[in-house]
Structure formats: structure tokens, C-alpha cells
Amino acid sequence: MGFTTQIFFFCFLPICLIVYYGIFAIERLGRFGLWMQKRRLRDVMLIMAGLGFYAWTCFDHILRLLIYMLMVYFFGQLIDQYSAAGLHIILENDHGESKKYSLRTFMTGLFVAALIFCLVYGKYWTQVVSAWNWIFHAEMPIYNISAPLAISFLTFSSVSYLVDVSRKEATTGSLLDCLLYLSFFPKIISGPTVLWKDFQVQIPNRRPELNPLADGFTRIMIGFVKKVLVADVLGACMIRIPETSIDIPTAWISAFLYMLQIYYDFSGYSDIAVGLAKLFGFEIKENFHFPYCATSVGEFWRRWHISLGAWFREYVYFPLGGSRGSLRKTLRNLGIVFLLTGLWHGNGWNYLIWGGINGAFVILERLLSGKRFYKKMPRWIKWAGTMGITFFCWEFFRFGRLSSVLQWCKIAVGLISYPNIDTWQYYFDKQIAAIAVVGLAGATLFGAKPVQAWYRRMVSTPIGYAVRQTALAVLFAISIMFMVSSGYSPFIYFQY
16 A cells, blocks of 8 residues: 555554554553563554555565564574674685685675575566577577566665674564564555664654654655656656657657656655654655756765665675775775666666666766866856756656656657647646646755755744644645545555
8 A cells, every 4th residue: 555545544544643642652651561562562552554555555575574584583693692702713715815804794795695586586587588598599498487576675775784784783683673663564565765773773662742743744744746747746747648659849848847746756655654654753864956957967975865865884884895995996996886776676778778878977977076167157057057967867867767768869850750640738737837847946945055944934924833743634634635536546655
């Protein structure tokens, strides 16, 4: 089930809140409440809710999810034991040179490799076998494998669990802690990615408080408005537009609308996830910070899908050496991170090219960062260039095949034309134009520092706060009516 479905909003979430806060109320009552606290019934309830949420979305994979989570906990226990033992292992290379490794490090690498293999087998195995057969002229059979739902985000969480334990930045916790972390329903399907060391410290200390609860409901309302009133309306328009037989304006306008749609779709999902976590006492870090205000591709990635960037920085970029070595090694590490980012999103060439383009511009910016002309370049030129790159790169996401991206490029520049076709007036009406203008303002102007400063001053006053909450409540009510009257529109990032 998705966050913007009737079954979630009218049934699943109210039941979870009633049961969760009912248990919390009983825990305040004498010895029986203390008995309930010791058995952590609130955490058990959240685990059951996470499993139910997952099973409703994809019941066929629930058993695999349970086995996977138990396997991760078992791996963590082994790493913890080897860490305490302080044992080492000596490996020799082909030249007879030996190197000493702690058994903890060796086992961590082995277990992480096992998790990565599960990801590759479930998501990329068909492409791996096809590449193997092509390179070695083999005839290995290709099987259609159904990847477990949310295997990408589960892998990220599981690797964080094992590596944080190995680095002694967190403990393994109990089995309940591990299950709660991996199955927490606000993040299990499409993130945001939460590091184990950040999640574990919140488990024993959370208590329902009025301000976080109010903030949580506010974020949920914002997320609903973004998703239902902006992303879904634009998506309903986009789904009607074919890949061929369109004119040049339709090609450009549809690409612009997709740029807005994917932002409001994913940032709306993240807002809802952050808000839901607050309702149950957890703080999830922000996942978006007005990325379309960025003046460089590097800055864009510090503002877009922040949790993904934090994971790659923590568990890939820093272990490779980060920026501690020479410039050449730093650029190499950046290139590896972006290629892996593209590969993580999907198994097609379009995703790999998308990651390569972003990585290439981040590397170029790093090389130019010290140049005098680059420092003096006006910010609006840097912003325009960054948005142009982002605008083009999103087409690799929009189309599932590289051939479709190339065809869009040809139509957009007039290399392919269809006589007597004038389609833009058919697809884009006044409603779409209004939503696009509001969406563009929300993604750019509202992120400007003066506007942000004014907004903080406004909501800090009782009248300003009441005005914001009233406006949000009205828009939220409208989005609920849209949700009830329209069909289910899944979040774009569910496919990753």
C-alpha cells in the first residue's frame, strides 16, 4: 500500500496510532504498565505494522523479508563476537606477499558481499548473465527473477547495520532493535535511507511529545499536497503523451513537467515519511533541500536525495579514501560513487549514463573550482547551466530505454518532425499551466534565503502559524478529495 491510498490513510495509519498510543497510555499505569514497558510492546507493534505494510504491498515476498532480516541480525552478532575476540587472519597474494587483517574486518567484508550478491541476484542477474554470455560466447541460461520488493533500500539499511557494528559506531542491539530498524514502515519501501547508528540511539529514548507530533502532522500534510495536487496532476498529463508523433513544444514542455513531477513526487514521499516517523517518536533527517536552487551539480546532489548521498559518502566514498589523497584519487572516488549511484537506480544503460553524466560534471566542477574565471562567474549562469544539465539528465529516468531518450532528443531539436501535427495545445491546458507555475515557484523561489527568512519569521508568530496551518489544512482536505476520487498513483521511486 502507498502512503496516498485510502486503505493506508483511513485504516492502516489510524489503527497504528490508536494501538501505539493506547499501549503508551497503559505503560503509564503502575506495575502492569512497567511489565509492558519491559516487553517493549510498542516496538513489537511497530514491527508487526512494518511487516503488515510490506505484506499488503507484496505478500509473496514477506517470508523472504523475514529470512533476510534474521540473516542480517545473525551476521551482526558474528561480527560483534569476532570484534570482541580480536582475532586476525593472514592472506597471501600471487607474489607471496602476506597481509594481516582483523577477522572482524574480513567477516564484515564477506557478509556485506553476501548482501550485495542478494541485491545483484534479485535486481541485476539477467543483465549479468547476458553480459557474461556476450563476453565469453557462453550459453548460460537466463531466468526471469522477481526481485524482492525494496531490495535496494533494504540492502542500504543492512550494510549500514553491519558496517556501523564493525566500526564500533553502534552496537548490534537486540533482535527487536534490528527488526524494528529494517521493518520500520515509514522508510522500508523507498527510504529515506537511515543509518543504523542514527536510528539505534533513538530507540530507547523516544517519548511522544506535543511539538514533534504537530510537526509530524504538518509534514504529512505538506507531503500529501506535493504528491496529490502537484505530482499526480502532472503525472496524469504526462501519461497521455506518447513517445512519438508529438511536436517540438510538446517534447520540451513534457520534459519540464517531468522535472517538476519527479521532484514533487519524491520530496512529497519523503515529507510523509519524515512526518510518520515523528508520530512514532523517531527523527529522520531531511531528504531534500530545494535542489532546483543549486548552482552546481555537486550542490544539487547535496540537496537532492540527501540520505542516498550520505550513505554513499559514509560507506563508499570515505572507505575509498574520500578527498584525503591526491586530486587524481579524489576524482576517481567521485567517479566510482556516481557510477554506482546510477547502477543502483536501475539495470539499464540509461541509468549508467545518467550516473556517468552527473559524475563527469561533478569532476569537472572540482577541477574548475580553483579557477579565477569560474569563481567570478555570475551565480545565475551557474544556476542556469546546472538546471540545463539536470533537465536533460532526467530524460534518462523518464524513459525506460536509451532508444527512447535518443528519439526525444531528435524530436526536441527538430531532427524528427511530423507534418501537420500540433499537439501541445491538446495536452497542456490552463490547469497544467497553473500547476507548473506554482510548482516552479515552490521549487525555486521558496528556496531563496530571503523568502526562507521571511517564512521563519512569519510562522514564529501565533497569527502566522495559524494562517499557515489553516492554509495547509484546506489544501490537505482538497488533496484527500483528489485521492478519493482518482485512481492510485504509485510513487515514482517505488521502482528503485
